[in-house]
Amino acid sequence: xxxxxxxxxxxxxxxxxxxxxxxxxDKTTTTKxxxxxxxxxxxxxxxxxxDSAAQFTKAARPxxxxxxxCEADILSAFLPPLLSEAEIDRVLKEVLTxxxxxxxxxxxxxxxxxxxxxxxxxxxxxxxxxxxxAETLIINTR
Numbered sequence: 458x459x460x461x462x463x464x465x466x467x468x469x470x471x472x473x474x475x476x477x478x479x480x481x482x483d484k485t486t487t488t489k490x491x492x493x494x495x496x497x498x499x500x501x502x503x504x505x506x507x508d509s510a511a512q513f514t515k516a517a518r519p520x521x522x523x524x525x526x527c528e529a530d531i532l533s534a535f536l537p538p539l540l541s542e543a544e545i546d547r548v549l550k551e552v553l554t555x556x557x558x559x560x561x562x563x564x565x566x567x568x569x570x571x572x573x574x575x576x577x578x579x580x581x582x583x584x585x586x587x588x589x590x591a592e593t594l595i596i597n598t599r
Contacts, residue, residue: 464527471528475502496536496580503532540582542590548577549587549594566591 478498482490490498506529513522540548552572559565569591 463524467524467527468531471502471506471531475499475532478502493578493580496578499532499536500580503529503536506532537581540577542586545577545582545587545590546594548573549591552576553594562595565595569595 475498479490479495482494482498506525510522510525510529513519513525549569552569556568556572570587573587573591
């Protein structure tokens with residue numbers, strides 16, 4: 458196979474697997490899956506491919522790593538950008554001024570996450586960054 462045929466085969470495979478996940482999500486609700494759910498599916502699919510590419514690179518399989526990275530790049534083109542850490546901090550500070558964290562640290566974090574995600578779609582943030590920033594901001598406000 459020449460490079461074009463390999464590329465087309467890889468793109469078709471990647472898109473078919475993601476579309477099957479989207480169709481499965483559609484079946485779990487009475488209506489079609491929300492755009493945020495589709496974005497979450499795309500983010501997870503791109504992340505899986507990036508992880509696979511890294512593993513193939515470690516295993517000295519550049520051919521397979523390139524295929525996975527190509528698929529990740531294609532999927533990433535459909536994704537809106539993630540909110541910046543500064544924007545996440547702005548919303549978290551807004552939440553913290555609305556409700557000062559009290560009592561148990563974990564319960565306080567839970568309430569902050571609930572308020573944060575009522576204001577920000579989860580598919581637009583890196584949840585690990587939100588968690589790290591929320592913990593830091595709570596520690597600094599106590």
